Amino acid sequence: MLLPIFQSSFFQIDMPSITVNVKVFLNKMVIEGFNGGEQKVLEFVQTSYCIEWDYAISQNNQLSGFTLCQYDQRQYQFEGEVQSVTGLRSVLKGKIGFFNWEKEFSFQKMIKKTEHCEIFQVLRGENLKVIKVLQDNKTNLELQVNHLLNQKPHVNLLHCDEFYMDEQQIYLVMDYHDSSLEDLQHEYSNKIIPLNIIRTILQQLLEGLNHLHSNQIIHKDLKYGNILLTPNKTVKIFDFGLSQIGQNTTIRSGTGGYLAPEVFQNQPITSKSDIFSLGVIFHKMLTGKGVFKNLNENMAGKMKISSQLKDKNAKDLLLSMLNQDPELRFTAEDCLAHPFFIGEYDKPSQKICLSNYLSPLSQYKLYPQSTQIISLSL
Structure with missing residues (x-):
């Protein structure tokens, strides 16, 4: 039996504080106790869901929870301890799409724009990053390649270590080198x-x-x-x-x-x-x-x-x-x-x-x- 690489408890706040158990495996995330007793399975390669991370303004913008989004709609919201949410975000990075990149990055400048993609520089904290915007978010081969390289990285390859999604586009996030x-x-x-x-x-x-x-x-x-x-x-x-x-x-x-x-x-x-x-x-x-x-x-x-x-x-x-x-x-x-x-x-x-x-x-x-x-x- 495969053991999860991460597990922790969260509150499903849209269902009067129901406690759920979130387990992350190499290829999927499982939410046990979802909606009061169901089990929700998100296969990373196939899921139409993405995750928006929620921050507590009253606690210096620390991570406070996450929301499952589908087709640009916020659907199910969960809260947890900072350590649990931070750990979940870390293990999901590069495995599942995140939502609403503007929430975490500030646009700096456009680097390149073509018929098929846009590349621009962004800032997160003090770190410069690059976002490459792909127009097709359904069966994009470039995303599949980056999935593989995220699982098997190499020092001489620059691949995305996380990505964001919405209904129309994929946003690959990479380190910036000038x-x-x-x-x-x-x-x-x-x-x-x-x-x-x-x-x-x-x-x-x-x-x-x-x-x-x-x-x-x-x-x-x-x-x-x-x-x-x-x-x-x-x-x-x-x-x-x-x-x-x-x-x-x-x-x-x-x-x-x-x-x-x-x-x-x-x-x-x-x-x-x-x-x-x-x-x-x-x-x-x-x-x-x-x-x-x-x-x-x-x-x-x-x-x-x-x-x-x-x-x-x-x-x-x-x-x-x-x-x-x-x-x-x-x-x-x-x-x-x-x-x-x-x-x-x-x-x-x-x-x-x-x-x-x-x-x-x-x-x-x-x-x-x-x-x-x-x-x-x-």
Whole structure:
């Protein structure tokens, strides 16, 4: 029998102070004694309920209870000791939607607005956060990905640690970071980032990506703009808006200039497609330039690898990541075991022959430009 990860008693104040027992399990919340004797079960993934937290103004705005809301309507209200309500909120964070984010955050500024989402900065207490607003709150895959990552977090992935809901939208709450990989490149006046820094950043990217792939999540939109850095240069991969759950997908999407060859062909898109995109990022860190100038070059397979790469292990790893054949392309684990990271500088990879890349353009065939690609961005 599964034991609850939290349980405590509360008063159901809309039913003359009936005492209920709330138990929280990994995938559900159970309210025993609801409405004087019933049992109410809220399955976290499927429930249409969300929770609004109530505060006692007379007690310095301490948590005093919670209200079950459905379709933007407050329905059932409960009160309890501060410690009990605080504990309940802590264990439900990221498992079930909360309601009325304006009650707990103050809007600061708009960061980004597109057809599909809005991203803005908010303040809670002294902490800056980011809220990403999604338009579909019914079967949103991005929310599912964040659910998985909330259960299995990783230091190099930035996912939402809590979310709010109403009848129309989802509000993903994340930590705010104001520095990106683009900013790091600008620190060096768009010159080459030192190799020791590149190695540290790429290793963290691969570790975050390996965690995604081991949990069958394909990011599908790795690019400079989706990589953030903390002040101590900890890498954070974020934006799972195009991500897919599973070993492969036929949904073709991403950002022009970073897309793997199979995206333009009648081939499944897998975790190896993420490795190709990361290879483009690696090349840009090494040289200051991508391997494609635009989407058209990306579609045509006109990949241009710099001839100025001096470190043989960096070049060998790069070409292993950019291999056109997904079967021969490295996995994240392969990359992490490469001499570029472990220091065996006299042992280049044997998976590919470097002589094949002496004239890169001659090695890449043109792909049909009539292939339909959806959800591409530039």
